[in-house]
Amino acid sequence: MGTQAFFSDLVIRTDEARRGFENHPVVLDAVANGMSLERYRKFLLELYHVVWHFNPVSAAAASRIADSHRAVRYYLYEHMQDEAGHEEWVLNDLDAIGVTPQDTRAWRPGVDTLALCGYNYWAADRGHPCSVLGMMYVLEVIASVYAGPFANSVKEALLLEGERGTSFVSSHATMDVEHMASLREILNTIDDEPARSAIVESTLVNFGLFTRVFESA
Numbered sequence: 001m002g003t004q005a006f007f008s009d010l011v012i013r014t015d016e017a018r019r020g021f022e023n024h025p026v027v028l029d030a031v032a033n034g035m036s037l038e039r040y041r042k043f044l045l046e047l048y049h050v051v052w053h054f055n056p057v058s059a060a061a062a063s064r065i066a067d068s069h070r071a072v073r074y075y076l077y078e079h080m081q082d083e084a085g086h087e088e089w090v091l092n093d094l095d096a097i098g099v100t101p102q103d104t105r106a107w108r109p110g111v112d113t114l115a116l117c118g119y120n121y122w123a124a125d126r127g128h129p130c131s132v133l134g135m136m137y138v139l140e141v142i143a144s145v146y147a148g149p150f151a152n153s154v155k156e157a158l159l160l161e162g163e164r165g166t167s168f169v170s171s172h173a174t175m176d177v178e179h180m181a182s183l184r185e186i187l188n189t190i191d192d193e194p195a196r197s198a199i200v201e202s203t204l205v206n207f208g209l210f211t212r213v214f215e216s217a
Contacts, residue, residue, distance in 0.1 A: 006187050014207065020208070026215045034158065037098075039217050044099075048104055052087040055084060065129045076132065079179070089168040093165050112212040113213050132202070134201065139210075144179075147169045187199070
């Protein structure tokens, strides 16, 4: 396969998992109608842990990436700088809707969030480190396509003004459109089957588990 084919190949090989997320009744309802305050709080509490672990997972993967994929390693270095501190945005959003930073940090995530984070650490530490690109692909697809409508529905349902309570979700709706373009470029540098297979597996697992995180909120 040519090196320029992998992004399209990844989309095709994981399309069913993506559609499983976007067609899930809970996701459809949340995007169309928002969430109750209680459910939105729980969703953000779970999301806080996903975001907090994003850079540590990326760092673990970067530490194991060989020079054969040095472009991926450098991409991760740059992307981690872009994502640094974003968990603070989630903290601020939760504070705006009545959950203190202390309570957020003390929150014990549910089993689906633990499974999601645990798989990504395992893949970075014990599997193929390029698998981290599958995690990134899933989170950026979800953010760039669904975060905007979801944030608007939450604002309307909870009568939130401006970016209060939705700054993380709203900002990533536009930010991750740009990130997806750079991710596509780096994915198209992947030309060996072991790395490609690891990224496909990671994408399937992350779509499946993030769907369950969303469903349980």
